[in-house]
Amino acid sequence: MESELKIIRGWFALLACFCLLAGTAAHGQGQYSVRSWQSEDGLPVNLVRSIVQAADGHLWIATAECITRFDGLVFERIEQVPGFPYPHSGDNRLFATSDGTIWFSSPEGGLLRIDKGVASVVWHDGRDAGSPPVSQVVESVNGGVIVRRGGEIWRIRDREPTRLDAPDQKDLDALSADLAQRSNKGRIGPDGKVGRLVDRSASVWSVSPEGELTVTSPEGFKLPITMPRGSADSHVTELLEDNEGNIWVATALNGLMLFREDRVEVVNAAAGLSEGAVLAVIEDSGGKVWLGNRRGGVDRIIDGKIEHHDLDGETGQISALYEDRDGRMWAASTYGAVFRWKDSQFVRQYPGETGPTKVNAIYHDSRGTLWFGGQLGLMRSAGRRVTEVKAEAGFPGGEVTVMTGGANDELWLGTAQGFVLRDTDGRLETIATPGDLSYSRVSGILVTAAKQVWVTTLGSGLFLYDGMRWHRFGRAQGLPDLRLTHVIDDQLGHLWFGSSGGILRASRADLLGRTRDANAPIHWLRMDRSDGLPTRECVGGHHPAGWRFSDGAIWFPTSLGVVRIDPSRTMVNRTPPRVFLRKVLADGVTQKPAGGALRLGPGRTRLEFLYHGLNFSSPEKVNYRTRLVGLENSWREVGTQRLTTFESVPPGKYRFEVLAMNGDGLLSPAPAVMDVVVKPHFWETAWFFTQTVVAVVLIAGGIGWLIARSRLKRRISALRIRNTREVERARIARDLHDDLGASLTEIALLADLGAEQAAGSAFQKQLDELSNKARALGLTLDEIVWAVNPREDTLASLLDYLASFATEFLNRAGITLRMNIATGMPDLPLDATIRHSVFLAVREAFNNIVKHSEARSAWLNVSLTGGVLAITVEDDGKGVDDYALSRGHGLSNFKVRMQACGGESTIAQRAGGGTVVRFHVPVLAPGLLPS
Numbered sequence: 001m002e003s004e005l006k007i008i009r010g011w012f013a014l015l016a017c018f019c020l021l022a023g024t025a026a027h028g029q030g031q032y033s034v035r036s037w038q039s040e041d042g043l044p045v046n047l048v049r050s051i052v053q054a055a056d057g058h059l060w061i062a063t064a065e066c067i068t069r070f071d072g073l074v075f076e077r078i079e080q081v082p083g084f085p086y087p088h089s090g091d092n093r094l095f096a097t098s099d100g101t102i103w104f105s106s107p108e109g110g111l112l113r114i115d116k117g118v119a120s121v122v123w124h125d126g127r128d129a130g131s132p133p134v135s136q137v138v139e140s141v142n143g144g145v146i147v148r149r150g151g152e153i154w155r156i157r158d159r160e161p162t163r164l165d166a167p168d169q170k171d172l173d174a175l176s177a178d179l180a181q182r183s184n185k186g187r188i189g190p191d192g193k194v195g196r197l198v199d200r201s202a203s204v205w206s207v208s209p210e211g212e213l214t215v216t217s218p219e220g221f222k223l224p225i226t227m228p229r230g231s232a233d234s235h236v237t238e239l240l241e242d243n244e245g246n247i248w249v250a251t252a253l254n255g256l257m258l259f260r261e262d263r264v265e266v267v268n269a270a271a272g273l274s275e276g277a278v279l280a281v282i283e284d285s286g287g288k289v290w291l292g293n294r295r296g297g298v299d300r301i302i303d304g305k306i307e308h309h310d311l312d313g314e315t316g317q318i319s320a321l322y323e324d325r326d327g328r329m330w331a332a333s334t335y336g337a338v339f340r341w342k343d344s345q346f347v348r349q350y351p352g353e354t355g356p357t358k359v360n361a362i363y364h365d366s367r368g369t370l371w372f373g374g375q376l377g378l379m380r381s382a383g384r385r386v387t388e389v390k391a392e393a394g395f396p397g398g399e400v401t402v403m404t405g406g407a408n409d410e411l412w413l414g415t416a417q418g419f420v421l422r423d424t425d426g427r428l429e430t431i432a433t434p435g436d437l438s439y440s441r442v443s444g445i446l447v448t449a450a451k452q453v454w455v456t457t458l459g460s461g462l463f464l465y466d467g468m469r470w471h472r473f474g475r476a477q478g479l480p481d482l483r484l485t486h487v488i489d490d491q492l493g494h495l496w497f498g499s500s501g502g503i504l505r506a507s508r509a510d511l512l513g514r515t516r517d518a519n520a521p522i523h524w525l526r527m528d529r530s531d532g533l534p535t536r537e538c539v540g541g542h543h544p545a546g547w548r549f550s551d552g553a554i555w556f557p558t559s560l561g562v563v564r565i566d567p568s569r570t571m572v573n574r575t576p577p578r579v580f581l582r583k584v585l586a587d588g589v590t591q592k593p594a595g596g597a598l599r600l601g602p603g604r605t606r607l608e609f610l611y612h613g614l615n616f617s618s619p620e621k622v623n624y625r626t627r628l629v630g631l632e633n634s635w636r637e638v639g640t641q642r643l644t645t646f647e648s649v650p651p652g653k654y655r656f657e658v659l660a661m662n663g664d665g666l667l668s669p670a671p672a673v674m675d676v677v678v679k680p681h682f683w684e685t686a687w688f689f690t691q692t693v694v695a696v697v698l699i700a701g702g703i704g705w706l707i708a709r710s711r712l713k714r715r716i717s718a719l720r721i722r723n724t725r726e727v728e729r730a731r732i733a734r735d736l737h738d739d740l741g742a743s744l745t746e747i748a749l750l751a752d753l754g755a756e757q758a759a760g761s762a763f764q765k766q767l768d769e770l771s772n773k774a775r776a777l778g779l780t781l782d783e784i785v786w787a788v789n790p791r792e793d794t795l796a797s798l799l800d801y802l803a804s805f806a807t808e809f810l811n812r813a814g815i816t817l818r819m820n821i822a823t824g825m826p827d828l829p830l831d832a833t834i835r836h837s838v839f840l841a842v843r844e845a846f847n848n849i850v851k852h853s854e855a856r857s858a859w860l861n862v863s864l865t866g867g868v869l870a871i872t873v874e875d876d877g878k879g880v881d882d883y884a885l886s887r888g889h890g891l892s893n894f895k896v897r898m899q900a901c902g903g904e905s906t907i908a909q910r911a912g913g914g915t916v917v918r919f920h921v922p923v924l925a926p927g928l929l930p931s
Contacts, residue, residue: 573617
């Protein structure tokens with residue numbers, strides 16, 4: 001096994017060398033990928049004389065036309081200094097010091113100092129005839145910089161140059177150390193020749209006297225570099241290794257170039273594959289590599305050789321490759337049958353029309369069952385017998401796109417409709433419905449633990465099932481591409497994903513951490529053509545669309561060959577991208593900060609922030625997140641967009657922050673920040689608001705006082721009227737009781753005396769009737785006095801009167817009365833109308849009992865609940881039939897009485913015989929009940 005792996009690795013190395021010698025480095029298919037910039041790419045002119053990296057990370061480039069600053073995407077020219085004609089010929093040189101200053105030396109001894117993008121003249125070009133050029137600019141331990149100009153040494157401090165006739169030894173040592181360092185950094189030496197460059201991997205980049213570039217590996221292997229889009233000769237003028245490890249080559253003919261070591265290896269048709277478009281890849285238990293291609297056959301790599309095998313009678317694309325538990329290799333075509341490797345060829349396994357067709361995935365479970373999923377649904381086979389899995393077995397139908405084994409070797413499968421299912425003892429259990437996965441096609445399933453299932457989709461990104469719920473990773477979580485084709489665990493703590501936008505990688509710990517903390521960062525690494533991929537698009541829809549080999553390497557199929565990645569040796573850019581604010585616009589006008597902050601307004605303002613993050617390895621993969629603190633507290637993921645706009649920002653104090661993340665998932669060490677103050681209109685100021693509030697409060701208080709005073713007057717008037725009415729009611733009750741009541745009592749007594757004296761005569765009967773009438777009128781008068789007297793306007797008075805009346809009235813009729821009046825009844829005030837109406841209704845109920853019921857017993861129940869007085873009158877008489885209830889017969893008086901006081905009444909048959917009359921009268925709002 002180890003010998004086979006060594007052969008394969010050696011074959012890849014030979015392939016890489018072949019690609020480089022053939023000049024294919026420009027296409028990212030060799031050991032180095034190269035990007036070039038010429039005039040049509042924004043470079044001012046193709047003749048580049050010098051290149052240097054400033055302390056802040058920007059590249060500064062001296063061309064034959066101007067000086068420009070480069071951020072990886074945009075070239076920004078430096079304005080020419082008046083009185084300093086830019087030299088179009090000769091060796092221009094650039095130097096950088098740690099304070100961020102850039103120094104430009106012209107061939108005729110001129111020197112410019114560029115500080116924060118503004119150039120100022122130190123020495124004019126050609127001031128003295130034959131002035132030598134500046135060849136060194138070095139920082140001095142004594143402050144300022146030391147400059148070597150021909151044979152002279154100068155110190156520049158506080159922008160003033162001073163010639164040193166007797167330089168300090170420390171300054172001389174600094175100049176000597178700079179020369180020694182420059183000799184290995186690819187810079188132009190004092191002799192005008194380009195020195196060699198020893199990069200951080202110990203490879204040596206050297207330029208021949210003819211200007212050709214050669215790379216020598218640490219092992220001594222020499223490789224000439226052929227420039228893209230140029231002539232055979234390189235004409236290299238200077239070399240530079242930036243802080244990310246990229247190699248920059250400045251040339252006199254071919255512009256500016258960047259060389260970067262590839263992260264991937266590619267096997268394609270040029271390497272001997274029968275077809276460049278690879279759809280599926282797998283390594284069998286014997287270490288052989290099997291590649292399914294678009295033409296319908298399978299390529300097998302064994303002992304460093306590539307063999308091609310067609311399927312028996314089939315020409316469709318390979319849709320699935322699989323090795324079962326018994327070591328048998330299976331293959332399926334998109335529109336054909338299923339085949340098994342036997343006797344050095346693929347033969348049809350299920351002849352006739354009984355076998356599965358249009359299969360996308362195959363799985364062999366621990367019980368020995370073979371599962372076939374594809375466009376026509378799901379089938380399983382035990383031996384030669386194939387059966388279809390239907391709804392009664394838990395399969396919802398649709399196209400099966402992927403199948404894999406779980407933590408306990410159980411079957412997991414996904415469908416094109418968005419279902420994820422798990423086999424449980426021969427029955428499929430639904431783990432995810434289409435709604436859980438945003439109705440997207442399942443492209444890959446990876447079970448890393450019993451409660452850790454990763455699912456990739458085509459269009460909705462990545463999902464994680466933790467045994468309880470689904471978590472989504474999409475744009476909001478920084479996922480570079482939502483069209484994922486496969487997922488692989490490298491067993492080193494990372495998950496790798498094939499996608500339509502390249503190969504992605506994320507730490508599993510980062511992903512799990514995001515499920516617990518919504519603000520936890522996820523570092524996404526994305527590989528594309530800049531990393532050596534032949535195309536950004538990984539092939540999906542075929543199984544498996546990626547594979548982890550026994551040596552730890554990860555393979556992904558693409559339409560231009562299969563790509564191999566060694567996760568243990570994947571170089572990650574450890575230089576975090578610094579982020580810079582380039583420009584701020586308010587209402588479309590460029591602003592210049594004053595005192596570190598922008599002051600804008602008055603009134604709402606449209607803000608635009610332009611920014612860029614420095615990453616030369618792959619600047620197009622830099623993603624940004626922004627926020628305007630004071631308007632939004634959470635970060636906004638804006639992708640690769642280098643502009644953020646805020647519409648109609650209200651007055652206030654804000655702080656704009658922007659972070660950059662490179663293609664390797666590394667964030668900026670600190671955000672670029674801009675404080676913004678939007679001034680308000682005078683009517684939006686605090687003092688205006690305060691005064692307005694005070695004025696409104698005073699006006700509202702005055703209006704409220706007037707309204708309250710008016711209401712108080714009305715209440716006083718109403719109380720006066722009520723008091724007068726109650727005084728009058730008391731007087732009427734007193735007069736009725738004292739005068740009319742006394743007179744009726746006197747009449748009854750006189751009638752009784754007359755009846756005694758006329759005993760046995762014809763007048764005795766009339767006198768007895770007169771006495772009874774007088775006493776009846778006295779009782780009626782007593783009721784009237786009770787109803788009129790304002791002192792009786794209480795609930796207690798009503799209940800006492802009802803109890804005494806009922807007792808006396810039923811005793812005379814010979815009917816037993818049982819009373820149940822709830823204890824703790826409050827002594828609430830009661831309107832005279834309510835009190836009188838309730839009494840008359842209850843009296844009518846008892847009157848009906850005496851007249852019509854033929855009852856022997858009666859009940860009076862009284863309670864108060866929620867401010868509603870409930871009175872129930874029952875008897876055990878003959879009851880009231882349905883006809884009587886519908887016709888009325890005087891019972892409608894109850895409704896009339898209750899309507900007068902806002903209550904209601906009901907009449908019903910009593911269980912066991914008799915009648916039940918219920919009265920419900922609101923006497924007080926529930927919230928006003930006494931505690």
